[in-house]
Amino acid sequence: MGGDRIFTWLTAAMGLVVIAVLGAIAIELLVGSGPVWSRFGFGFLTSTQWDPVKGLYGALPYVAGTVTSSVLAMAIAVPVGIATAVFIAEFAPRRIAAPITIAVELVAAIPSVIIGLWGLLVLSQLLSQNVEAPIVNNFGWLPFVGSSATGSDLFTASLLLALMITPTIVALSREVVSSIPRMQHDGLLGLGGTRWEAVRMVVLPAARTGIFGACILALGRALGETIAVTMVIGNTGKVPTGLFDPAQTIASQIASNWSEASIGLETDSLVALGLVLAVLTVSTVVAARLIMHGRGPAVGAPA
Amino acid sequence: MPAPNVAGFHARDEAPSQSATEPAGRPPLRAVPANGDLAGTAAVKGHVLLADVTVSYGKVPAVRGVALDLAPHSVHAIIGPSGCGKTSLLRAMNRMIELTPGAHVSGRVELDGRDIYAADVHAPRVRRVVGMVFQRPNPFPSMSIADNVSAGLRLGGGRRRGVDLNQVIETSLRRAALWDQVKDRLKSKAMTLSGGQQQRLCIARALAVEPSVLLMDEPCSSLDQIATRKIEELIRELSRSITIVIVTHNLQQAARVSDTTALFLVDDDDRHGYLVESGTTERIFNGASNELTREYVSGRFG
Amino acid sequence: MTASTIALGHLLDDGVSDRRRRRSELGWVALCAVGSALVVATLVLIIGCVAANGIAAISATFLTQGVVDYDQGGALFAILGTLQLVPLAAALAAPIGILAGIFVAEKRNSRVAHVVRVAAETMSGLPTIIVGVFVFTIIVAPTGQYSAGAGVIALAIIMLPVITRSVEEILLLVPGSVREASLALGIPAWRTSISVVLRTALAGVLTAVMLGVSRGAAETASLVLTAYGGGQAGNFGDLGSPTDSLPTFIYANSISPDPVLVTQAWGASLVLLVIVLALNLLVRNRSIGRRAI
Numbered sequence: 100m101g102g103d104r105i106f107t108w109l110t111a112a113m114g115l116v117v118i119a120v121l122g123a124i125a126i127e128l129l130v131g132s133g134p135v136w137s138r139f140g141f142g143f144l145t146s147t148q149w150d151p152v153k154g155l156y157g158a159l160p161y162v163a164g165t166v167t168s169s170v171l172a173m174a175i176a177v178p179v180g181i182a183t184a185v186f187i188a189e190f191a192p193r194r195i196a197a198p199i200t201i202a203v204e205l206v207a208a209i210p211s212v213i214i215g216l217w218g219l220l221v222l223s224q225l226l227s228q229n230v231e232a233p234i235v236n237n238f239g240w241l242p243f244v245g246s247s248a249t250g251s252d253l254f255t256a257s258l259l260l261a262l263m264i265t266p267t268i269v270a271l272s273r274e275v276v277s278s279i280p281r282m283q284h285d286g287l288l289g290l291g292g293t294r295w296e297a298v299r300m301v302v303l304p305a306a307r308t309g310i311f312g313a314c315i316l317a318l319g320r321a322l323g324e325t326i327a328v329t330m331v332i333g334n335t336g337k338v339p340t341g342l343f344d345p346a347q348t349i350a351s352q353i354a355s356n357w358s359e360a361s362i363g364l365e366t367d368s369l370v371a372l373g374l375v376l377a378v379l380t381v382s383t384v385v386a387a388r389l390i391m392h393g394r395g396p397a398v399g400a401p402a
Numbered sequence: 403m404p405a406p407n408v409a410g411f412h413a414r415d416e417a418p419s420q421s422a423t424e425p426a427g428r429p430p431l432r433a434v435p436a437n438g439d440l441a442g443t444a445a446v447k448g449h450v451l452l453a454d455v456t457v458s459y460g461k462v463p464a465v466r467g468v469a470l471d472l473a474p475h476s477v478h479a480i481i482g483p484s485g486c487g488k489t490s491l492l493r494a495m496n497r498m499i500e501l502t503p504g505a506h507v508s509g510r511v512e513l514d515g516r517d518i519y520a521a522d523v524h525a526p527r528v529r530r531v532v533g534m535v536f537q538r539p540n541p542f543p544s545m546s547i548a549d550n551v552s553a554g555l556r557l558g559g560g561r562r563r564g565v566d567l568n569q570v571i572e573t574s575l576r577r578a579a580l581w582d583q584v585k586d587r588l589k590s591k592a593m594t595l596s597g598g599q600q601q602r603l604c605i606a607r608a609l610a611v612e613p614s615v616l617l618m619d620e621p622c623s624s625l626d627q628i629a630t631r632k633i634e635e636l637i638r639e640l641s642r643s644i645t646i647v648i649v650t651h652n653l654q655q656a657a658r659v660s661d662t663t664a665l666f667l668v669d670d671d672d673r674h675g676y677l678v679e680s681g682t683t684e685r686i687f688n689g690a691s692n693e694l695t696r697e698y699v700s701g702r703f704g
Numbered sequence: 705m706t707a708s709t710i711a712l713g714h715l716l717d718d719g720v721s722d723r724r725r726r727r728s729e730l731g732w733v734a735l736c737a738v739g740s741a742l743v744v745a746t747l748v749l750i751i752g753c754v755a756a757n758g759i760a761a762i763s764a765t766f767l768t769q770g771v772v773d774y775d776q777g778g779a780l781f782a783i784l785g786t787l788q789l790v791p792l793a794a795a796l797a798a799p800i801g802i803l804a805g806i807f808v809a810e811k812r813n814s815r816v817a818h819v820v821r822v823a824a825e826t827m828s829g830l831p832t833i834i835v836g837v838f839v840f841t842i843i844v845a846p847t848g849q850y851s852a853g854a855g856v857i858a859l860a861i862i863m864l865p866v867i868t869r870s871v872e873e874i875l876l877l878v879p880g881s882v883r884e885a886s887l888a889l890g891i892p893a894w895r896t897s898i899s900v901v902l903r904t905a906l907a908g909v910l911t912a913v914m915l916g917v918s919r920g921a922a923e924t925a926s927l928v929l930t931a932y933g934g935g936q937a938g939n940f941g942d943l944g945s946p947t948d949s950l951p952t953f954i955y956a957n958s959i960s961p962d963p964v965l966v967t968q969a970w971g972a973s974l975v976l977l978v979i980v981l982a983l984n985l986l987v988r989n990r991s992i993g994r995r996a997i
């Protein structure tokens with residue numbers, strides 16, 4: 100049928116557009132960063148210098164900032180997220196579970212620039228006075244504490260990141276937990292178990308893989324988050340050595356420096372940073388897909 | 403007791419009575435005394451008593467006004483067509499019914515003289531003492547065979563003092579007639595077993611916590627004939643030490659396996675289940691008092 | 705046996721370990737509840753701050769005037785910018801996304817469809833700053849200026865995978881029997897896809913587009929690199945010149961030392977938040993069992 104053929108080709112063509120756009124982005128990242136790799140090689144990844152005047156560029160501080168802020172964010176978001184998901188899915192009475200679910204989704208819906216604004220103008224001020232100043236002044240000599248009490252540092256950025264990725268973990272974990280057959284859960288209750296024991300011994304082990312995949316996806320989100328982080332992380336070129344040190348992620352470095360960057364090696368270096376970030380985030384998507392392959396509902400439908 | 407002439411009925415071995423207070427042979431079924439005085443009944447372990455029990459979901463009753471006296475160390479069958487509330491009633495006996503939102507039980511359900519729905523009795527405690535085997539085998543998939551069996555014992559989060567888990571695992575698997583088949587692969591995952599084996603694993607798991615009563619909800623309905631036969635033999639064997647209540651839609655199975663039978667039907671007007679008649683299996687199948695019973699067991703309807 | 709059993713207590717009495725297990729359960733459930741409360745409390749806190757601080761900025765001037773003389777005037781340019789960029793981007797991304805979603809949903813065995821699905825999934829995980837870099841390189845750099853058109857393209861690229869995947873999910877929920885019934889009536893396959901299957905899933909497809917729109921309205925990073933020209937633009941309708949938008953307005957003014965501008969940032973946040981939350985709640989009402997991630 101002519102109509103069918105045309106329609107099929109049309110939809111296929113649109114599908115190809117999706118592939119083409121992704122491909123174009125990949126190509127552009129590779130080509131655009133070419134000069135950087137040929138100039139610095141892998142040294143780009145290990146160098147800590149970012150000096151447009153001297154023409155020296157290195158990614159290490161930003162990779163370090165990205166990784167540490169994301170790991171710290173995960174350290175907070177994973178327990179809180181899983182706890183929330185378990186609470187909603189297993190323990191909360193319906194009247195409470197529904198509002199909590201909505202609340203979590205609304206957190207996800209808040210634009211990151213607004214979270215950044217709040218983080219900059221409210222959270223960092225609160226933290227600076229009540230948390231950071233006391234700790235830095237008294238314990239600043241301890242390792243991993245850091246030196247900044249301004250509130251614009253790794254700590255604040257990690258908190259914001261944690262807030263932003265928690266809904267991902269909650270939503271996906273809740274789905275996975277709900278998909279564990281009730282029969283297994285009830286089986287433990289039939290032996291005289293409490294509801295918590297049924298969750299701990301039967302439901303969570305069965306949901307382990309799915310929850311892990313959810314966390315990997317959340318990690319990917321954390322790695323790539325730009326605006327909120329840029330607003331509170333302190334915009335420095337140094338590798339952070341302490342919790343209360345200013346830092347910079349790959350994304351925030353690109354965002355901060357792009358407009359003033361001179362066309363040429365500097366922009367190419369920013370593109371190279373983008374490539375590194377793209378590789379990091381795409382790896383998490385691929386890893387999550389592999390982990391969750393064939394398990395339950397489709398992973399991570401987008402917002 | 404002379405062997406009744408219902409086809410397939412196995413003559414039951416008479417286990418000599420151990421307790422001085424237990425009457426010789428089986429305590430005859432009788433209606434619950436109106437004044438609720440159980441003084442005449444020895445409070446042996448595993449005596450289940452239902453008095454005017456109604457199970458409803460919201461305002462809709464599933465089964466109404468049930469009075470049953472289930473003597474210890476016997477197999478009690480509950481039969482009837484689908485929709486008569488058999489499963490609801492069974493789940494009311496170990497408070498699993500509470501897991502269904504809106505479910506409500508009225509009347510008295512007593513275990514050894516104590517109302518299991520009393521305010522100071524906790525549901526997990528009831529379920530520890532009144533075990534359950536579900537319709538479809540439900541071993542815990544993330545656990546090995548051994549861990550499945552010992553799951554009920556590990557609920558405290560650690561070993562109970564003085565309990566040798568391995569010994570209990572072996573004993574339970576032997577009682578469930580599964581030991582020989584799995585003794586070499588106790589660490590492998592439970593899901594590698596066949597359906598019949600999984601169900602016996604679930605029975606072993608239930609036995610490991612040493613319940614006084616074991617509730618079985620159509621335990622053979624998803625199994626083949628051979629597996630079914632094995633489990634029926636198991637039931638007969640277990641009833642020497644445990645009270646067993648088995649819901650089954652299979653009349654022949656009820657006749658084969660049980661000491662007493664209770665027939666439920668659906669009330670035409672109100673669409674709820676009710677107890678038609680209960681008594682020794684022999685009497686129910688060969689000369690019941692109620693005409694409906696006679697018709698049902700002879701297959702004339704249902 | 706029985707007399708001594710009664711004397712020791714009923715087997716339905718609690719043991720020591722029963723009480724311990726119950727207390728342990730209470731503790732863990734309380735912990736989980738605290739986690740949930742943290743999330744909810746933070747949400748309330750943020751919305752509260754935005755509302756409290758933003759109200760001060762909302763005025764007729766704020767909503768009807770663009771930036772005048774550095775810190776006089778209001779957010780009109782930003783509002784108009786968002787109103788320009790987002791619908792245009794949606795108009796570009798929605799047809800492509802819907803058709804691509806149909807392709808992936810219907811041709812499930814095709815290897816090409818599989819690649820499309822993976823591409824969409826990958827794209828939706830790509831940080832938006834990278835999309836900004838991409839569009840900058842292919843449009844802004846050659847043309848020599850930031851432009852609304854570049855911003856539209858960037859937003860469209862960001863919306864595209866969201867719409868594609870959501871549409872695929874929605875279409876998969878339509879029972880196969882609907883399709884079969886239509887085909888059995890002699891309706892050609894392509895017509896079935898559009899008039900029957902799509903129409904059945906229409907609410908879900910609209911949801912998909914709205915999710916995409918919601919994401920586009922909130923998008924900042926890529927716009928900073930493409931459409932944002934410094935915030936002064938007022939050429940609404942000219943795709944070739946730069947334009948402000950609510951998110952970039954907020955971003956730029958948030959770091960300003962001028963408290964008036966900071967207040968304006970709060971005000972714009974309030975406007976943006978209202979828009980985005982309204983969209984989100986609308987989506988919630990329209991659809992069954994969806995979640996925004």
